[in-house]
Amino acid sequence: MEKATQPRAFYGSFFHTPEYGSFEYLERALIEVGEDGAIERVIAHDDPNQAAALAKVREAGTLYELGEGRFGLPGFVDIHIHSPQWPQAALALDEPLYRWLDERTFPLESKFADVDFAKKVYSDLVDQLLARGSTTAVYLGSAHLEATVALAEICAERGQRTLVGKTVMDDPKANPDYYRDASPEQAVRDTETLIREVEAIGRKSRAGAWPVITPRFIPSCTDEVLRGLGNLAESTGAYVQTHCNEGQWEHDVVLERFGKTDPYALRDFGLLREHSIMAHCPYLTEEEGEMFAELGVAVAHCPTANSYFSSAVAPVQRFRSQGIHVGLGTDISGGYSPSMYENIRQAVLVSRLLETGVNAQLPPEERGGLGEGTRLSLVESFWLATAGGAEALGLPLATFEPGRAFDLQVIDVKRPDSDLTGFGVFDEPIDRLARILYLSTPDNVRQVFSQGVLVCDKDAR
Ligand SMILES: [Zn+2]
Known part of the structure; x- marks a missing residue:
């Protein structure tokens, strides 16, 4: 299933819960994934190394960008x-x-x-x-x-x-x-x-x-x-x-x-x-x-x-x-x-x-x-x-942290029949996450990666 052009770095905004009871919003973060599909590095937007790291993966053609109106959740x-x-x-x-x-x-x-x-x-x-x-x-x-x-x-x-x-x-x-x-x-x-x-x-x-x-x-x-x-x-x-x-x-x-x-x-x-x-x-x-x-x-x-x-x-x-x-x-x-x-x-x-x-x-x-x-x-x-x-x-999964398997679902909040943007009213990260979790339909889940590999692609249909 693995393709030669398999992305090795993912740029966008992600939600996850490393600790019980709270969530983290990784805004415009870069997640680098190893050949084995495990996360190697998470580079935050305010990290001075991000620009150089982004330029490098873009140049190599291995960058996947979630894009506007899209958010990443763990599988x-x-x-x-x-x-x-x-x-x-x-x-x-x-x-x-x-x-x-x-x-x-x-x-x-x-x-x-x-x-x-x-x-x-x-x-x-x-x-x-x-x-x-x-x-x-x-x-x-x-x-x-x-x-x-x-x-x-x-x-x-x-x-x-x-x-x-x-x-x-x-x-x-x-x-x-x-x-x-x-x-x-x-x-x-x-x-x-x-x-x-x-x-x-x-x-x-x-x-x-x-x-x-x-x-x-x-x-x-x-x-x-x-x-x-x-x-x-x-x-x-x-x-x-x-x-x-x-x-x-x-x-x-x-x-x-x-x-x-x-x-x-x-x-x-x-x-x-x-x-x-x-x-x-x-x-x-x-x-x-x-x-x-x-x-x-x-x-x-x-x-x-x-x-x-x-x-x-x-x-x-x-x-x-x-x-x-x-x-x-x-x-x-x-x-x-x-x-x-x-x-x-x-x-x-x-x-x-x-x-x-x-x-x-x-x-x-x-x-x-x-x-x-x-x-x-x-x-x-x-x-x-x-x-x-x-x-x-007891498996290293389901958060975006180094050493964990990279399993990602890409959520599009602007689907024609399921708009989760809330008209821009109440748009804090917790509001965005709540809309995704409570209101999304399978159509909002556009792409799914498992262990770093694309396993479901509704955009290609
Ligand atoms: Zn049962």
Whole structure:
């Protein structure tokens, strides 16, 4: 995909969040990128060296200028998305979880036994995510090894950084006969093969590919497979992901089966390790949170899916103050939107409801809100979608700082059907950033670079 004329220096104005809670506006900055796609130098406009550096890259023909009315944002890091659920995004979200799974999700996911079908869906999904600025995605594949390896290959070809796992679901009592692992041994063997094959793809992929050990969630898995996957995590050091403490039903079922809650059961099977990614977690207690922080476990906050299936909102500010890594996930298709913009917005909105509680027929102190300090600001939510995801994965991404991968989305604020200029009224950097995050459509995202390489170009269409 790399072209001879690949730009090595990017000049324009950029927003990013190196620290939680604040943003930086790099106005008319020059970002120099190495051959490997990592940032080498960021030269501010008031740096006396900028003019000479600019002249040099202009002369060499390797300069990319964002241009008037355009701003750079880091590529998003979506840390929880189910790739085989893409064809049912937005469907059946009014159904209870068990019907959504039995009548929609399992029949759909079982179709990914057909690798040609899988390739067709996955090619479209990866393109659509890149078109919305998601340069890194952590995928839960179907229960099929071959289709999941195909997804990793498609990501590598198209330049999306990926962490990907074959979903494990072996319990005959909990899964349909037409769609489950044949046995716990087979599920562990398939996961071992996946680790080898995705690591091989990762070695030739410019942006990187990593395997992820992926039990669907405790209720779909036998004790034997959970133990086997825990041992595999220990012996290979691979990433682990699963759903944890997503809803009341799961919480109760796990408690009854093991006499302990989800997080402790997962820990005791060896599945909670540094950079393990636990989706949802609204039921996580303070004590369980301390354990997460100690082990370096990350939470994938999926605000849209929380609203549909959790009957609860994850208390992100408490997680952060406890020192837990937190990133953001679209959770296609428990969430309807493939856009991290949409999930940035939802994370802010649901945190406001969590702060106050929602039943206005009760006195304020009885509405169930967690009170002051609960809400997320827009900038904090932007951090979750970028630097927070990078921190969760332990990868150098998602800010414009030396040593980090250069992943960029170029936002045009003057599209004919989506003007984000606000008529020049209220035009401070925070106002510009807020309009981009709250109001932009996929059409505003004009170009996307991943690891320094152009991977989506709507201007060329
Ligand atoms: Zn999920």
